[in-house]
Amino acid sequence: MSLRSQLLKGILDGCVLSVIEKEPIYGYELSKKLQEAGLQDVSEGTIYPVLLRLQKNGLIRGEMQPSVSGPNRKYYFLTETGREALAAIAQEWEQVVLPVSVLLKRGNRND
């Protein structure tokens, strides 16, 4: 597995939660949003195990609702626990990403 996809795997939960936070969404739309955000590496199918796990852990809940285009779809909503988890993930991400980018930038300059 490439480094990029390993990193993505670790933070995918956070990405999915933050997309759902903006508005309730169904699977297909969610995968579209992630790819539009620039996460091309996330193959569309990978979100489903993630959605199931987040649901099992009570961070999101799914509800069948009629969609604009007609058929019933399962829309995902962020729960209160999910909101807290997302805040924690965002904070931890910052604690990692800021020092790491500083370090890696320095390395580049020395080359």
Added chain:
Amino acid sequence: MIEAKQLIEINNRKRSELTPENEKYYSDFLIYIRLQLYISEQQSEEILMEILDHLIEGQNEGKNASSIFGDNPKEFADEIIQQIPKEQKKNIIGFISSIAFNLLGLLLIIRGMIFFIVSFFKEVDSLVYLLPSVVMFFVIVCFSLIAVWGIFTIIKGSVFKEKQRNLKDTFLCGTLAAVCTGIIIGLSYLMPNFGPSFPFTWYASVISGAIVWGVSKFLKR
């Protein structure tokens, strides 16, 4: 919430929108998920519907199943199965007891009918020994469950294969069913009669069988 039963019907209808290639990919996936006896049926059907909706939308944009869900459908399915909650105990118990009651009902009806027909030709001994009968019934239920479980496992191993191993699998399933039936018949010959007994006429057998069968239908709902 849409019930699992309704989801299955909608799924059957929607599946016809798939191209043959996507249909093959999706059907294997569907069979594999539905053969998992321990996971929640409701949750399984919900995710199956989501995946189907996703596939149909992707298909309309010119994508195919392996570009959406990857080249390894078994791995994808296993990842999903891992995250689906276990079926509730009460549902599993309800399911197994409905099968057991169904079986008991049918056995009693068939016994009654055989005794009725045979009684035209010769004297029938309708004496039933309670304890051996209970033991035999337990054996029949156990081996039926083993056979079902075995056949499910064989089918699970055969989906996602490029080349279908139909002949070999059919043979394996047949052998398994024959062995289980053989054990049941063998044991019923060897079982000695002991303990309390009572006469159990053909019509008593048919009537009680019909009642038990009705109970099994009620349990299934």
